[in-house]
Amino acid sequence: MELDSLLLMCATVAIVTFVFYVAASIANRDWSTNIYYVLRLVAVAAIAVFVIPMFRSIGAEFDLGDLGLLLSFVVLIVAVRFLIVDELTVSDDWLSSIGISLIGVIMIFILNEVFVRVMDIRMFANI
Numbered sequence: 001m002e003l004d005s006l007l008l009m010c011a012t013v014a015i016v017t018f019v020f021y022v023a024a025s026i027a028n029r030d031w032s033t034n035i036y037y038v039l040r041l042v043a044v045a046a047i048a049v050f051v052i053p054m055f056r057s058i059g060a061e062f063d064l065g066d067l068g069l070l071l072s073f074v075v076l077i078v079a080v081r082f083l084i085v086d087e088l089t090v091s092d093d094w095l096s097s098i099g100i101s102l103i104g105v106i107m108i109f110i111l112n113e114v115f116v117r118v119m120d121i122r123m124f125a126n127i
Contacts, residue, residue: 008121008123009049011123012049012123013042013045013046013049014045015111015123016045016048016049016104016108017038017041017042017044017045019045019104019107019108019111020041020044020045020048020080020084020100020104021033021038021041022103022107023099023100023101023103023104023107024041024084024085024088024100026103027088027090027096027099027100027103028088028089028090028096030088030089036087037084037087040083040084040087041084043079043083044076044079044080044083044084047075047076047079048076048079048104048108051072051075051076052069052072052073052076054072055068055069055071055072055075056068056069056072059071073101073105076101076104076105077094077097077098077101078097080097080100080101080104081093081094081097084097084100085097085100111123
């Protein structure tokens with residue numbers, strides 16, 4: 001792996017970490033954080049950056065269409081539930097996980113489109 005690819009991947013994880021911080025803060029209505037919460041956000045961001053393209057390419061390899069993308073979204077919901085929502089004070093854990101994941105994925109797709117149109121860089125591979 002080249003240095004520019006590694007830097008782009010690190011920048012992508014940092015951006016996705018911020019995206020999930022914003023999504024979780026919107027769901028929780030609390031913008032405070034601590035180091036353990038940031039580490040959980042980084043773990044979810046790493047899962048999102050590496051798992052979503054992996055499942056999507058596996059789905060394309062077996063000619064399953066968007067089933068790989070759907071499976072990666074389910075994995076993301078489970079990761080958000082057990083890594084992020086445990087730190088939050090919400091009334092329904094699974095509903096909050098679905099909401100945070102949905103807001104996060106929508107923000108990731110919007111950011112990817114902005115990066116492609118403005119800087120001609122695909123920040124998020126295979127999206």
